Each structure stands twice: as structure tokens, then as C-alpha cells.
Amino acid sequence: MQISKLTAEEKLNLLVDFGMKVSNEIKLDALLDVVATQITKILNVGRCIIFLKDSETKELWSKIAQGKGVEQTEIRVPLNGKSEIALAANTGEIVNITNAYEDPRFYMGVDMVTDYRTKNLVAAPLKNNTGKVMGVFQVSNKNDGTPFDKKDEGILMLLSAMAAGAIEIARLYEDIHVSQLETIYRLAVTAEYRDQQDTRSHLKNISIISYLLALALGLDQKDAELIKNASPLHDIGKVALADNILLKPAKLTDTEYETMKSHTMYGGRILEGAHSKVLQAAHKISLCHHEKWDGTGYPNRLKGEQIPLEARIVSVADVFDALCMDRVYKAAWTPDEAFRHILEQSGKAFDPNVVEAFKIIFPSVRKIYRTKRPVTSTMAHHTLYNAVPLKEKN
Ligand SMILES: [Fe+2]
Ligand SMILES: [Fe+2]
Numbered sequence: 001m002q003i004s005k006l007t008a009e010e011k012l013n014l015l016v017d018f019g020m021k022v023s024n025e026i027k028l029d030a031l032l033d034v035v036a037t038q039i040t041k042i043l044n045v046g047r048c049i050i051f052l053k054d055s056e057t058k059e060l061w062s063k064i065a066q067g068k069g070v071e072q073t074e075i076r077v078p079l080n081g082k083s084e085i086a087l088a089a090n091t092g093e094i095v096n097i098t099n100a101y102e103d104p105r106f107y108m109g110v111d112m113v114t115d116y117r118t119k120n121l122v123a124a125p126l127k128n129n130t131g132k133v134m135g136v137f138q139v140s141n142k143n144d145g146t147p148f149d150k151k152d153e154g155i156l157m158l159l160s161a162m163a164a165g166a167i168e169i170a171r172l173y174e175d176i177h178v179s180q181l182e183t184i185y186r187l188a189v190t191a192e193y194r195d196q197q198d199t200r201s202h203l204k205n206i207s208i209i210s211y212l213l214a215l216a217l218g219l220d221q222k223d224a225e226l227i228k229n230a231s232p233l234h235d236i237g238k239v240a241l242a243d244n245i246l247l248k249p250a251k252l253t254d255t256e257y258e259t260m261k262s263h264t265m266y267g268g269r270i271l272e273g274a275h276s277k278v279l280q281a282a283h284k285i286s287l288c289h290h291e292k293w294d295g296t297g298y299p300n301r302l303k304g305e306q307i308p309l310e311a312r313i314v315s316v317a318d319v320f321d322a323l324c325m326d327r328v329y330k331a332a333w334t335p336d337e338a339f340r341h342i343l344e345q346s347g348k349a350f351d352p353n354v355v356e357a358f359k360i361i362f363p364s365v366r367k368i369y370r371t372k373r374p375v376t377s378t379m380a381h382h383t384l385y386n387a388v389p390l391k392e393k394n
Pocket of ligand 2 (some may be wrong): 203234235318322
């Protein structure tokens, strides 16, 4: 299929199809993949590379590359260097090169690292709706061997304009998503700063374990990611606890322990009424991660499926990782010992289904612990798991 040989109706159909495909995708990577596939198809070219501007490094880098030799290679081209890619980005004009190796504007570096011979190419700027250049589309070597003509240039500029809006929206979504996750993580770290028991590695581990558990339980990728991202906030309520309880270098009295338990209620209050899905999941987790399947947990003595699934998942991950950590009052358990404890607590502290899922993921979990040294707490601390019969080791 060659665009110049298509009828006007066929061209229109291709463009409508392109517009629909790009507007249906909000994830940037997937969107650029669709754009590159469609451009390769419509212009019938051997290679299509989408370069995005990296303002920090002042480079253009190949976010998506399709074609021989480029798919696994990240290509970086300096914005202030001599290349047709930088030229298109800096001038905002399309660059059409009909005989690459004879043209001084052509940058051979990409061919050299990808073992490819460019015959002809077009580099088209990718502009947002204010005209600012966000990147460059580069297509090369038409499959029919002819150089790119004015019609090809026009089509590429049109596709570029259609894709630019979708790319900008996808980037905004990505920015919002990343900043939301970062805020959540920083919030969790805030709670961790006051409570040396919950180290960053603990937050990371329960996040990974909760994610694997959710997938093993059959939750879809989106819901599993929600739990993964919300789980670090499980103890956010600890920010509301007084230092004399949170930092007490000795065993808590019964009254103090009752106060300590209230971190679940505080967590619930802090996150109550959240609008975002991830904070709604975090609300359930922070409020219910100490509830037990048999109804003996706290704060509300919920039982079985009254406990939100998110919290049933995170409670297994949280206890498992806490057992595997060194504390001043106990040495770290081995992952196998902690695993046995989880199995023993099936139907008591933990949802039997979650424990079954834990059996499935345990080989992967064990690998995480094999590669790292146990975390040593420098502060004397009580444990929130003193309901768990912690074994003393020599
Ligand atoms: Fe907790
Ligand atoms: Fe924890």
C-alpha cells in the first residue's frame, strides 16, 4: 500500500482510522506505539522513530522506534548538534532528505549504532497546540524505494498534528499520575520518619508483596496497581500518635497499647472521603489492616469478608515483612519461618484465600529477601504485632 496510489476515499479512511486509534489511547507509551505503527503503515516505510525533547539534557531521544535495528536501542541526539532531527526540532520545519549519504544535514550516527543504511528520510517536527516543538517524527526508506515527495510530507505533517494533541494529553495524564504517586509515597515516608519501625524497605516490600498477592488472587492489573500504590500508606495514622507512645524504648503498657491501636482510626480519618481511587483504597487499608479474619482484630473487630479485600491482602504482606526484619527485641525471622507463620494463621488472622495466593507467590517473594541483608533498627521499639507470638532467636 502506497499512500500516493490510494484513492481520496482510501486516504480519508486511513486518516479517520488513525484519528480514532490515537484518541482512544491515554497511556503515553501505548499511544506512541500506535502512532508509530500507523505512520509506518500509512507511509509504507522501513523505519519510524519518534524522538521526544528532553529539556534537561538538551537532547532528543527515541521514545518509540520501529523498524530494523532500532527497537531495542535508545538513541539520543543533541539538540544543538548537526542532524536532520535537531534541524527539524529547532526550525519547526519539515526536513526532507532524498539522498542521505550525500546530504550534509544527515546525521549518520543513528545508522552506525543500528547497522542500518538510510537512503532517504523525512523528519517532521511534532508541535503542540501552541506551536511549541515537543519532538520529531522521523521516517525513512519507503518500501517502494522512491524518495519522499510533497504528498508524503503533507501526510506526515497532518499525522503529526493529529498525534500531537493526543500525545500532550497523555503526557499530562502521566504527569498527574506520577505526581500523585510521588505525593502518596512522600506522605507514607512522613509517617515512617516518626516511626523507625516502618523503614523505606518495609514500604517497598509490602508494596511489591501486596501487588503480587493481588495478581495471584486474580485481580486485574489496574486494581493490583491500586493496592500496590496505596499500601505504603497503611500506617499513615501513626502521624497522629504522641512521641511518648510511638518512640517509647520499652514495652508498652496495656493502656499505651490501646492508644497505639488508634493509628488505624486516625489513618481512617485522615483518608476519609478521598476522591481518588488510590486514596480510597488507602483509606480501607489504613483503617482495616489490623483486622483479623476470625474477628479478633482491631479497631472494629470486623470478620471475614467484612474486612475489605485490600486490607486482607496488605495485612499478610505487612506481617510477613515485619517478621523478616531485625528489631532490637528480636532477630529477623527467615522468610521460610515467616512463611510458616502466615500458613499457621490461615483462617485465624488471615483470609485463607490470601494465604493460598501467598503460597503461589512465595518463591518470588523469597528471591526478594535472598538478595538483601536484614534491616537493623537502631531504636528500641515495641511492636504492633505483639499479638503475634514473636520467637526469640539467639
Ligand atoms: Fe499498622
Ligand atoms: Fe507496616
